[in-house]
Amino acid sequence: MKLITAVVKPHRLDEIKEALQAFGVQGLTVTEASGYGRQRGHTEVYRGAEYTVDLVPKIRIEVLVEDDDADQLIDVVVKAARTGKIGDGKVWAVPVETAVRVRTGERGPDAL
Amino acid sequence: MAPAAITLAAEAPKLSAANTGFMLICSALVMLMTPGLAFFYGGMVRVKSTLNMLMMSFISLGIITILWVLYGFSVAFGTDKGSLFGWDGDYVGLSGIGLTQLWDGYTIPIYVFAVFQLMFAIITPALISGALADRVKFTAWSLFIALWATIVYFPVAHWVWGTGGWAFDLGVIDFAGGTAVHINAGAAALGVILVIGKRVGFKKDPMRPHSLPWTMLGAGLLWFGWFGFNAGSWLGNDDGVGALMFVNTQVATAAAMLAWLVYEKLRHGAFTSLGAASGAVAGLVAITPSGGAVSPLGAIAVGAIAGVLCAMAVGLKYKFGYDDSLDVVGVHLVGGIVGSLLIGFFATGGGQSDAQGLFYGGGLTQFWKQCAGVGGVLAYSLIASAILAFLIDKTIGMRVSEDDEVTGIDQTEHAETAYDFSGAGGGAAARTAVPSPVAQESKKVDA
Numbered sequence: 001m002k003l004i005t006a007v008v009k010p011h012r013l014d015e016i017k018e019a020l021q022a023f024g025v026q027g028l029t030v031t032e033a034s035g036y037g038r039q040r041g042h043t044e045v046y047r048g049a050e051y052t053v054d055l056v057p058k059i060r061i062e063v064l065v066e067d068d069d070a071d072q073l074i075d076v077v078v079k080a081a082r083t084g085k086i087g088d089g090k091v092w093a094v095p096v097e098t099a100v101r102v103r104t105g106e107r108g109p110d111a112l
Numbered sequence: 113m114a115p116a117a118i119t120l121a122a123e124a125p126k127l128s129a130a131n132t133g134f135m136l137i138c139s140a141l142v143m144l145m146t147p148g149l150a151f152f153y154g155g156m157v158r159v160k161s162t163l164n165m166l167m168m169s170f171i172s173l174g175i176i177t178i179l180w181v182l183y184g185f186s187v188a189f190g191t192d193k194g195s196l197f198g199w200d201g202d203y204v205g206l207s208g209i210g211l212t213q214l215w216d217g218y219t220i221p222i223y224v225f226a227v228f229q230l231m232f233a234i235i236t237p238a239l240i241s242g243a244l245a246d247r248v249k250f251t252a253w254s255l256f257i258a259l260w261a262t263i264v265y266f267p268v269a270h271w272v273w274g275t276g277g278w279a280f281d282l283g284v285i286d287f288a289g290g291t292a293v294h295i296n297a298g299a300a301a302l303g304v305i306l307v308i309g310k311r312v313g314f315k316k317d318p319m320r321p322h323s324l325p326w327t328m329l330g331a332g333l334l335w336f337g338w339f340g341f342n343a344g345s346w347l348g349n350d351d352g353v354g355a356l357m358f359v360n361t362q363v364a365t366a367a368a369m370l371a372w373l374v375y376e377k378l379r380h381g382a383f384t385s386l387g388a389a390s391g392a393v394a395g396l397v398a399i400t401p402s403g404g405a406v407s408p409l410g411a412i413a414v415g416a417i418a419g420v421l422c423a424m425a426v427g428l429k430y431k432f433g434y435d436d437s438l439d440v441v442g443v444h445l446v447g448g449i450v451g452s453l454l455i456g457f458f459a460t461g462g463g464q465s466d467a468q469g470l471f472y473g474g475g476l477t478q479f480w481k482q483c484a485g486v487g488g489v490l491a492y493s494l495i496a497s498a499i500l501a502f503l504i505d506k507t508i509g510m511r512v513s514e515d516d517e518v519t520g521i522d523q524t525e526h527a528e529t530a531y532d533f534s535g536a537g538g539g540a541a542a543r544t545a546v547p548s549p550v551a552q553e554s555k556k557v558d559a
Binding site (some may be wrong): 010013045046047049050051053 | 382442
């Protein structure tokens with residue numbers, strides 16, 4: 001199994017959710033996040049005093065998938081998240097040892 | 113206040129129900145300015161200082177009201193003693209005043225005048241608090257405003273508005289408090305912060321406003337209440353001067369807001385909401401002394417000039433390194449000075465007095481009088497406030513500890529937090545709000 005994590009622009013959430021549903025993903029976790037990549041943040045002005053705001057609002061989406069589906073799923077997320085502008089985010093995958101469905105106790109792929 | 117111009121010399125003034133009702137409403141409007149100010153300031157501080165900012169204004173409603181009744185009204189508006197302060201035994205505790213006894217030369221009862229002026233006495237110390245955000249002990253602040261009102265505000269109100277006060281006798285024009293309220297508070301703010309110093313992290317940490325909607329709401333309430341402040345300051349409605357003041361208040365405020373926004377767009381690239389709120393307040397401040405003396409076109413000029421100059425002035429603190437947290441100096445001191453001095457140029461001679469400014473054929477006579485009023489109040493307030501702050505700092509201490517300041521003054525001084533953002537009990541309030549199992553157990557036993 002793999003855990004796919006995507007840190008992306010908040011306004012792409014709906015597109016990504018729809019794309020994941022179309023792909024057949026059953027569940028996902030969404031968290032509000034903030035951070036920056038190469039683009040850094042933005043500048044705000046209060047009575048002439050300028051503040052550089054480093055951390056930009058992002059959302060973090062996490063999905064557990066079977067190994068075979070991982071690459072394809074990453075492509076689906078990337079496609080749905082992409083705007084072509086700076087700050088689109090990142091997607092990565094890490095191996096997962098096991099997963100358990102809490103209600104039934106099912107393990108591994110059955111728990112997905 | 114202006115000399116009695118309402119009634120003919122031959123007939124004694126009679127109580128006017130219309131003017132009395134009007135003035136009671138104006139007093140209520142001015143009262144609303146203090147909570148308005150609390151929200152104007154409260155939105156501009158960080159989350160952890162919100163309640164302290166609100167409380168610094170609210171406590172003024174408590175303390176100054178009591179002092180005013182006890183002796184403040186007597187010192188400000190009692191019989192003149194040497195042009196410096198007043199005293200009248202009947203005003204002490206407002207004890208010797210008849211229900212229908214009229215304020216000298218006017219058609220409203222003394223009680224009405226006393227309560228109208230009380231609202232001015234309340235908001236003036238509250239104005240100072242914006243400069244002291246995040247870092248002053250609440251007890252020290254409470255003591256400071258009690259002493260400051262006694263030593264600075266009550267006498268200065270007498271100088272400017274009291275019969276026999278030196279500025280009043282000199283012919284200084286201050287319709288509704290540019291000198292007595294705004295320059296006075298702005299200079300005091302500067303005096304105090306020069307003594308107590310900067311916030312921890314000034315110029316290093318971001319100290320962005322936590323709720324600009326609050327600030328705009330506060331500015332809106334101030335604008336609304338200011339009609340009572342300004343239009344009420346003629347103490348009646350018999351000759352149209354109060355109405356001129358109402359018009360000028362609106363006009364100058366609009367002009368100042370626009371001027372601030374345009375300056376900001378050119379200089380910093382955006383029309384900000386904080387700029388709109390600040391510009392409006394700068395215009396209100398500037399028209400306060402001048403609105404009874406200038407025409408509506410003059411009010412546009414006063415507002416626009418104040419808007420630009422105050423927008424420029426708020427940057428001074430970074431240049432000179434004094435930490436005027438919410439720009440009391442930049443907005444109230446500078447705005448008050450601009451409004452007071454511009455009377456010397458724009459006074460038409462057709463409003464509250466026949467004094468004319470430079471642009472209306474009056475030469476510079478009035479301008480020099482205005483300079484004397486501004487300079488006198490500024491110097492006295494600055495020095496007296498600095499000494500007061502110094503003495504309080506040396507005795508009970510003016511500032512909270514650095515630790516407490518970083519933790520947040522709301523939690524350490526008021527044992528509260530403004531917001532509970534965390535469902536898991538992140539705020540202090542949330543932690544204590546959950547009854548402990550032991551307490552629940554004993555309740556069951558009692559039942």
